[in-house]
Amino acid sequence: MEFVDDDRCGEQARLFAEKEVAPSVAARDRERRWEPELFRRMGAAGLLGATLPGACGGGELSSLALAGLMRGFAEGSGDPGLALAWVAHTVGCAVPVATLGTGEQRRRYLQALVRGDAVGALAHEEQLPAAEPIGVRTTAARTSPGRWVLHGTKSWVVNGPVAQLFVVTAVTDPVPGKRGVSAFLVHRDTPGLTVGRRIVTTGLRTAAISELVLDGCELSDDELLGAEGEGLTGVGRLVQRRLRVFQFAPWLGFMRVLVDRCVVHARERLVHGRPLSHSQTARAVLADMRIRLELSRRMLARAAWQLDAEGEHAGRDVATCALFLAESVGFVARGAVHLHGAQALESHALAGRLARDADAAGLLVDGPDVLRAVIAGSLLDLG
Amino acid sequence: MHFALPDPQREFKRRFDRLCGERIAPRAGEVDRTGVVPKESWTELAEAGYLALFHAPQWGGSGVDGVTQGLAMESLARACASTFWSVSISTLLCGKMLSELCGLVQHERWLKPIVAGLVTGSFAATEDAAGSDPGSYRTTLFDTKGGLRLRGEKSRISNAGTADVAVVLARRGDPSGAALCYVVVDLSTRGVERRELPKLGLHGMSWGALRFDDVEVPPDDVIVDASVEKTLHVVEWGQLLQTWCAIGLASAALAACRDHVSSRLAFGRPIAHLELVHSRLADMHVEIEAARLLALEVSWIKGEGRVARDLVFMAKIYATEMAVRVTDLAMRTFGGWGYSRERPIERLHRDSLANIPAGLPTDRLRELLGCAMVGADPWAYEPFDWLGPAGLRLDGE
Numbered sequence: 011m012e013f014v015d016d017d018r019c020g021e022q023a024r025l026f027a028e029k030e031v032a033p034s035v036a037a038r039d040r041e042r043r044w045e046p047e048l049f050r051r052m053g054a055a056g057l058l059g060a061t062l063p064g065a066c067g068g069g070e071l072s073s074l075a076l077a078g079l080m081r082g083f084a085e086g087s088g089d090p091g092l093a094l095a096w097v098a099h100t101v102g103c104a105v106p107v108a109t110l111g112t113g114e115q116r117r118r119y120l121q122a123l124v125r126g127d128a129v130g131a132l133a134h135e136e137q138l139p140a141a142e143p144i145g146v147r148t149t150a151a152r153t154s155p156g157r158w159v160l161h162g163t164k165s166w167v168v169n170g171p172v173a174q175l176f177v178v179t180a181v182t183d184p185v186p187g188k189r190g191v192s193a194f195l196v197h198r199d200t201p202g203l204t205v206g207r208r209i210v211t212t213g214l215r216t217a218a219i220s221e222l223v224l225d226g227c228e229l230s231d232d233e234l235l236g237a238e239g240e241g242l243t244g245v246g247r248l249v250q251r252r253l254r255v256f257q258f259a260p261w262l263g264f265m266r267v268l269v270d271r272c273v274v275h276a277r278e279r280l281v282h283g284r285p286l287s288h289s290q291t292a293r294a295v296l297a298d299m300r301i302r303l304e305l306s307r308r309m310l311a312r313a314a315w316q317l318d319a320e321g322e323h324a325g326r327d328v329a330t331c332a333l334f335l336a337e338s339v340g341f342v343a344r345g346a347v348h349l350h351g352a353q354a355l356e357s358h359a360l361a362g363r364l365a366r367d368a369d370a371a372g373l374l375v376d377g378p379d380v381l382r383a384v385i386a387g388s389l390l391d392l393g
Numbered sequence: 394m395h396f397a398l399p400d401p402q403r404e405f406k407r408r409f410d411r412l413c414g415e416r417i418a419p420r421a422g423e424v425d426r427t428g429v430v431p432k433e434s435w436t437e438l439a440e441a442g443y444l445a446l447f448h449a450p451q452w453g454g455s456g457v458d459g460v461t462q463g464l465a466m467e468s469l470a471r472a473c474a475s476t477f478w479s480v481s482i483s484t485l486l487c488g489k490m491l492s493e494l495c496g497l498v499q500h501e502r503w504l505k506p507i508v509a510g511l512v513t514g515s516f517a518a519t520e521d522a523a524g525s526d527p528g529s530y531r532t533t534l535f536d537t538k539g540g541l542r543l544r545g546e547k548s549r550i551s552n553a554g555t556a557d558v559a560v561v562l563a564r565r566g567d568p569s570g571a572a573l574c575y576v577v578v579d580l581s582t583r584g585v586e587r588r589e590l591p592k593l594g595l596h597g598m599s600w601g602a603l604r605f606d607d608v609e610v611p612p613d614d615v616i617v618d619a620s621v622e623k624t625l626h627v628v629e630w631g632q633l634l635q636t637w638c639a640i641g642l643a644s645a646a647l648a649a650c651r652d653h654v655s656s657r658l659a660f661g662r663p664i665a666h667l668e669l670v671h672s673r674l675a676d677m678h679v680e681i682e683a684a685r686l687l688a689l690e691v692s693w694i695k696g697e698g699r700v701a702r703d704l705v706f707m708a709k710i711y712a713t714e715m716a717v718r719v720t721d722l723a724m725r726t727f728g729g730w731g732y733s734r735e736r737p738i739e740r741l742h743r744d745s746l747a748n749i750p751a752g753l754p755t756d757r758l759r760e761l762l763g764c765a766m767v768g769a770d771p772w773a774y775e776p777f778d779w780l781g782p783a784g785l786r787l788d789g790e
Binding site: 012014015074277282284287288292293297298305309312315316327333381382384385386387389390392 | 394651678767768775778
């Protein structure tokens with residue numbers, strides 16, 4: 011066990027984001043605007059393919075290093091929506107294509123994904139009645155040998171309105187069981203695929219989120235991603251742990267920004283004629299924010315390390331990290347609001363914007379209650 | 394960063410866990426009832442190498458890395474917090490005072506026997522007045538025609554009743570002067586009086602006052618160069634001790650809850666099936682893991698001989714308050730049995746409360762951290778009108 015922290019990558023990402031991303035974030039947030047060119051610049055800076063193999067233009071970095079990149083990007087950009095888009099693109103689409111895709115699929119899509127010329131998305135979640143153990147209702151029916159037709163609606167697709175390539179899960183074998191779900195790689199221009207209702211969120215407004223409607227969408231075996239029946243065991247296994255770690259990786263940077271801003275604010279803001287920093291209570295709030303940040307940093311590093319090491323209790327460590335981070339992000343944001351008072355309500359203020367986005371960040375992928383059940387199940391050997 | 398345990402660390406942990414589980418933990422209830430850590434616990438811990446973990450080979454130590462030290466501290470604290478405190482105050486806190494601040498004479502006379510488990514040590518800084526405020530300490534070493542004499546009373550001292558030696562923080566010459574020194578006091582010397590203080594938890598460890606009534610001090614036993622800053626550096630070892638004690642207690646509480654909820658039946662099923670019960674276990678686990686990862690890093694830093702400062706403050710604040718929350722949650726999980734002295738849960742909760750005030754209370758550590766962040770002076774006093782500016786002065790002034 012050793013704790014040497016090499017942060018060179020993170021520092022480069024911070025400088026890039028400060029120069030390229032931060033200047034436009036307030037306007038993009040106000041207008042809910044997606045800028046394709048900005049995403050391409052992220053690709054050119056090596057962010058989008060950081061962990062992918064060198065053969066397809068990737069940077070071959072470890073998961074821990076990718077987490078460092080995201081932290082740096084967040085510190086420099088102050089843009090949680092774009093960070094989320096990056097996670098959805100890279101973890102939800104590029105990583106599964108690179109890991110499970112056929113030679114042909116990788117040749118066709120990877121370079122564009124790494125460069126940011128094409129935006130990727132994962133279309134997995136659905137609005138379901140409670141009793142649906144697998145979580146997928148979208149169907150893929152075999153119409154003739156080698157041909158499939160998809161029907162269904164995906165509910166929360168980050169990058170949905172702007173993506174060219176979707177990783178879509180669908181039930182290929184209606185007999186209940188994990189092996190009944192397959193993953194497909196679906197291009198935006200495929201007939202029968204339409205981008206559905208744009209989901210207008212309170213926070214994370216620089217990310218584009220929508221439903222995805224598959225209404226008689228025709229595909230061939232060539233569009234299967236991984237083997238038939240391995241949508242949850244293959245793609246799901248690859249993506250789910252990573253999403254739960256990387257959804258929070260940028261928040262280490264955002265929490266750092268909140269702590270740093272609050273220190274400056276506490277020194278400059280006068281309350282009844284003296285700086286806020288002269289209040290012992292305000293200092294205690296700052297100290298607790300910083301403690302949460304430091305604890306979160308190590309929790310996230312261990313979980314990111316587990317993604318590659320797959321050591322004992324890797325799944326539990328990932329869920330533990332996600333639950334702690336979900337609470338810590340909210341804790342730090344509430345501290346920032348506490349210290350900023352009414353100023354936190356000013357929508358253009360960075361602290362206010364990050365505090366607003368933090369509420370949403372903790373709820374993405376799974377809510378805390380699901381994570382608690384996962385952790386308890388592992389502690390009690392309940393499977 | 395790398396989180397896998399190499400084989401030597403894993404192997405030591407496995408052996409030491411076993412000793413703690415088989416020998417120390419079964420005695421914990423009796424230690425709590427009788428107020429005594431049995432001699433054989435000291436002997437077994439010395440034989441297992443616990444006392445030697447923190448010290449260099451020239452003093453009989455094993456010079457192992459900080460992570461191994463941390464893992465061992467957690468194992469022992471999980472088994473019995475009283476034993477952990479008593480033994481660690483001696484070898485770790487008093488031992489580090491002797492090794493880092495004192496010279497060869499003290500190393501030979503006290504450090505080696507402490508590391509060998511032959512004598513027990515303690516560290517005496519706080520007095521009746523505010524422990525966080527060293528300016529209030531009045532115990533003084535002064536010159537007389539007959540030589541040096543120590544006068545004053547230290548209070549809330551761990552191992553006060555059982556220690557053979559104490560490293561005492563004292564003023565030099567003038568009770569209200571700025572000059573500080575350490576005096577290494579053989580507690581069998583004439584003029585030393587001890588008084589036990591009753592307390593809520595950690596019943597197995599002696600804790601109380603050491604009174605020095607013009608105790609004769611040979612010049613060799615005085616370390617002249619003592620500053621508040623230097624003391625704070627060594628006190629980091631104490632803060633690490635409390636951090637690991639808290640983590641060990643919380644982890645013992647979680648382990649007890651795991652067994653309990655799996656075997657306890659209610660409504661025809663183990664209570665583990667109740668969502669509020671099992672989700673509580675998840676919350677306990679998450680908090681313990683967060684504290685443990687930071688504590689491991691602090692141990693790693695201290696093991697490399699560096700100052701941890703902010704990180705050890707943060708670890709101590711979070712871990713010690715966490716353990717009180719977690720043992721409280723454990724009490725609720727056990728229902729009425731949590732309150733019973735026939736089960737270990739109430740002891741874990743009582744013991745956990747000691748770690749918050751010890752070795753600088755978490756309130757003071759928060760203040761030191763917060764002041765460092767905004768560049769304020771943690772020793773300053775600033776008068777402030779609470780009512781006027783808010784328009785809330787209601788007495789007509």
